[in-house]
Amino acid sequence: MNGCGSSIGRRELLAGLGTAAAAGSAGCITDLWASSARDAPQQISLNVKTLPTDADTPSIIIARQFAERLQEVGINATIEPKSEVELLRDVLLNREFDIFVTRHPGIENPDELYSTLHSLFVEEQGWQNPFGLTNVTLDKQLQRQRTSSGRTRDASIKNALRTTVSVQPFSVLTCPEHLTAVDIELATTWNVTSLKTMLDYLRIRPKETASNDLDTLRVALLNSEVTKNRNPIAVEYHDRNNVLGLIYDQIGRRIDGDVEPWLAHSWMWLDNRDTPTAIVRLREDLTWHDGEALTADDVAFTFEFLSDTSMGGSNGTVPAPKFRSQSSLVANAEALSDTRCRIEFEPSSREVAATAFTVPVLPRHVWSEETELIQEYLTQAMVDENRQPVGSGMFAFDSATAGEQLTLQSFDDHFLSQEREQDLEPPVEQFAGGPAYDTLEYIVTPSGAAAIELIENDEMDIVGSTLDPEDAPRANKSDSVRLLTDSSSEFYIAGFNARRSPLTNPHFRRCLARLFDREQIAEDVFDGYATPANTPLHGTEYVPSDLEWNGESAVGAFPSENGDMDVEAAKQLFLDKGYRYSDDGELLSQGQS
Amino acid sequence: MALADVVLRLTVMVALLLSVASVALVGPRRIYRALRDYRWRLADIGPYLTILVLILAIRKLTMDYTSGLSWLLDLNITASIYSLEGTLVADVQSIRSPMLTDYFVFIYLYGYVFLLVFPFIAYFVRSDMTSMKELIVAYAFNYGVGLICYVLFIAFGPRNLIPDIVDSLLYVTYPQSQLLTGEVNHNTNVFPSLHASLATTVFLLAWRTRDQYRAWVPISFVLAVSVSIATMYLGIHWGTDVVAGTILAVISISVAEYVVSRDMLAGWGPFDEEWNLFDRA
Missing domain, CATH: 3.90.76.10 (Dipeptide-binding Protein; Domain 1)
Structure with missing residues (x-):
């Protein structure tokens, strides 16, 4: 943590000088000896890593406001914006972080909690327990969730979620809506989808009455990684599967x-x-x-x-x-x-x-x-960069230019597009015939705003990445673009590195978790295109009623005063958990390395 | 394609500005005459020009690797710059109006390129290539130091750190311009501001040649100041970047003067007497 553990504090130095000045009395020698044998507590330092605006606007706003609040409660907090790949590399591969704020790729089915949080995965890479959490109770609940079924399983999932919220290896901040924009002409003649999942690419089809054909679907891509690296297991490049999932069935x-x-x-x-x-x-x-x-x-x-x-x-x-x-x-x-x-x-x-x-x-x-x-x-x-991916999916890799574009061709030998449709049973039957277009052209676009303009100029058809909430008004205002909103299992996360003191202490993590004003984040940062939440799996039947959002966080209310943080109340949270402050209002910790 | 469109617009606009300025400040006859005996001029500045082209080529070719190298070194100074200057850029933006925004967008994209290119025309027609050489050395120095700083430091601009306080005015008003700026540089390379440093360099050189191009002094001054403010007004650079850029400009002028007064680059590499690439008659 910023490597400041070895520096000598100002007060220690003054104390040392004071004793030296009064040299001569034997008692002072003893004092000097006693103080040099003990380390004075140091101010707690925490580094918050997140994405810059270009990669994700809400993340940097949330993280920076959080870091400012940490400073207000006496923590030496720094903020470090990193490119998407670098952030994932630090967090998911090297576990080199104190706190990170980003958009989690989402948890859709409760068993994913197992790999996300079970202590078995502390030494692994990826979204497998990046927090370094080791909790025996949670391990048991996650295991029982795997082995049981019916109501027993439901109860285990609920208990696992309760434990997770209680020990806060990470904080769920808010659940954003999935926002995309599509050419309005396409949207009137075709059934359009938000391209959130792979199946959405099959569900984009002409309405029955429409006769216009589309050879190429031109999709704006706001993240260029897939034009450079197409390795489906390289988590730092693809912690989501939306494009490679089309290639790999x-x-x-x-x-x-x-x-x-x-x-x-x-x-x-x-x-x-x-x-x-x-x-x-x-x-x-x-x-x-x-x-x-x-x-x-x-x-x-x-x-x-x-x-x-x-x-x-x-x-x-x-x-x-x-x-x-x-x-x-x-x-x-x-x-x-x-x-x-x-x-x-x-x-x-x-x-x-x-x-x-x-x-x-x-x-x-x-x-x-x-x-x-x-x-x-x-x-x-x-x-491996896997530049020529060989999959079996509905689309086959055709060509790519790093940082610019990626072209996929529909795969004629796919089971959906072959003349064997009598084989197909519901629900797969609805996708018979495969995609309604031959070519899928992804074009890397620097921002949502640029993507919307390019759709207006008829240079693109649809946005294939989620837009920032700030792009929504632009899409809404435009006559030739329609904004599509869809629910999402993704969530904004503040992850804590439980391997590092004082983040090892669940009470400390809970104090930190309370410094996020989730209501304000959903309203101001997301302009209402998000809902505050306590847990992953938000909006599903797996979340127990006591963890549903009820106006304040399940770990406790945000210490608020006229919409801002009540600094004294916030400091009291830490005092109540045994933490101490210096005369200068610095939050102290013994032995932070 | 969209990028081609943006580039075309830039080219047309800058060409227009250059034509007007050349006719008004230099005069068509002088340009015509200078073009007729271009040989000795090119021979004279050849070694200098080569250095500049080399540096620009290295910069372009290594763009992908330098950013990887920066992340390896991992000297992220973004937050330090912010804590140093606070919300200065937001204060600059507080004077905003739609007209000012249009003006600064125009200056940042077109005015800047014009400001950088015009001196080449102005100094090429002179009967002595000293100013031309100084211009080239100063540019090369700016780009060279810029390249080193961009590798050493990771610095995101204000629009990337404090989007809730500072608006990304350039990309909000003209989103497609990011297609072009994204080609030219990475978003981690804002320290120092080469926009500010090169623009200031042009003005400082204009001052040195004030005897010949009197009108260019106030024009380049207004443009240079506008470019420097524009980088902040549009949310792209920090005040710190602009100050560092201005200092870089001043240093680059001294370096240029030193190098050119001794004609230090005249005989390097392929421009040795034996090579004799140009007819020196």
Whole structure:
């Protein structure tokens, strides 16, 4: 923490000089000896890392206001804006942070809490416990959530959420709406979607009456990473899956809340076993974009590879930093034939086990050559840029220019676009025929405002990233652009590094959590395009009623005075938890390293 | 394409400004005559020009790597600059009006490029290439030091740190301009302001050549001051960046004077006598 632990405080120095001046009396020597043997408490220093405006406007505003409040309560707080990749690298890979504020990619299904918070993952990378939280009670609740079903499971999820809120490894600040903009002409003749999920790309279709054809859907992209790096497991470049998810298809896909067979024709659970075992049957004649056949062997490989990207070539396992929620469920996967794969799970309910089917399937013939260790617990696969991605999804990679554009072509051999539509059953049936356009062209655009202008100039059709709330009025005002709002499982997060003192103390983290005025954030920073919240999974039936938003945070109210922070009340929060202040109003801590 | 559109507009506007200024301040006949005997002029400034082109090329080619290097060094001074000067930029923005915004957008995009290019024309037609060489050395020095600072420091501008206090006026009024500025530089490179330093450099050189281009002195002064204010008014640079840029400009003039008075670059590399790239007749 800023490495100020070794400096000598002003008061210590003065004390030392004072004693030296009075030298001669034996008592002073003793005093000097006593004070030099004890370290004086130091002011607490905290660094807040976040994104700059160009990457995310709400993050920098929230983080900076927070850092200013920390200063007001006597903490030596600094703010550090970092580019998106650098922030994720610090937080998700190197765990090099005190506090970070950003937009979390979202938690959709409760089992993701397991990989997000279980202590098993403290030494892993990615969104797996970046907080370094180790809580025995929470571990048990998360485990029970995996193994139980029905009401027992619901109760375990609720308890896990209660514990999470109570110990605050991170603070949920607010749940934003997903905002995009689309060309109004397109929106009148087509059914348009917000492009939030992969299925949204299939749901964009002409209304039945419309006859106009669209060869190319031109999508504005506000984040250029995918034009440079297309590695689906490189979490620092892609902690969301929206573009690469089109290239890499999944065994099963979440459609309207349930995991439904996708690349799989079906799966069957074997009875009479302690732990679930499934036989997955793939659809016939699946192929990779490079023409190779996609078989059950690739599926088995995918699970083994995601659990250990070194494929046994390392001392321990080197798991992929992404899809851990899914890969940690699978104990063993084995191909029985070209289309049938047997998957044995870790102890879990079938409901939870089925979420493992949402991993993207990776081709063995590509990734088995990336298993070499280049550093301890780091494989080639994790750092490869994967410029020519080979997937099996609805869209195949065509071309890209770093920082400028990415072009995908619809994949003719995909099971949706083949003339085998009689095979398809609901709910997959609704996507028969595949995308309603041939080419998907992503164009990197520096800001939401520029993207909206380019749609107005008819140079683009739709925005494929979420807009900042400040772009909403511009889209609303425009005659040729329509603003689309959609709910989102994403949330703004302030993450605390529980490995570092004094953030090790849950009471201290709770004090910090109370310094966010969530109502004000939702209203002022998001202009109302967000709702305050206590927990992930906001708005789902998993959140217990006592954690639903009731006007103030579940960890306690924001110490407010005329809409601003009541500094004295805020300082009292820390005093109540045993913290002490210096004469100058600095919040002190013993032994902060 | 949108970027091409922005570039085209810039080119047309700057060409227009240059034509008017050339006719009014230099005169078509002098330009015509200078172009006719361009050979000795080019031979004289060749070594200098090459240095400038080299530095600009290095800057452009290494843009992707230098930003990676900056993040490795990780000297993030954004918050320090903010705590040093506080809300100065917001104070500058408090004078805002739609007309002023239009003016400063115009100055930042078009006025700046015009200000930088015009001296090349003005000094090229002179019968002595000293000012031209000083101009080139000063530019090269500015860009060189800028490049080093951009690698050393990570500094986001006010619009990136305090968007709730400072508006990103350039990109709000003219969003597509970010297509161009994004090509030219990264958003982590605001310290020092090369807009301010190069603009001030031009004015300081104008002062040195006041005997010949009297009218250019007040024009370049107004433009240089406007550019410096524009960088803050538009929320792009901190006051600190502008001050650092101004200091850089002053240093660059001394360096230029020192180098050119000794004609230090005349014989370097390929411009040695043996090479004789240009006919020195």
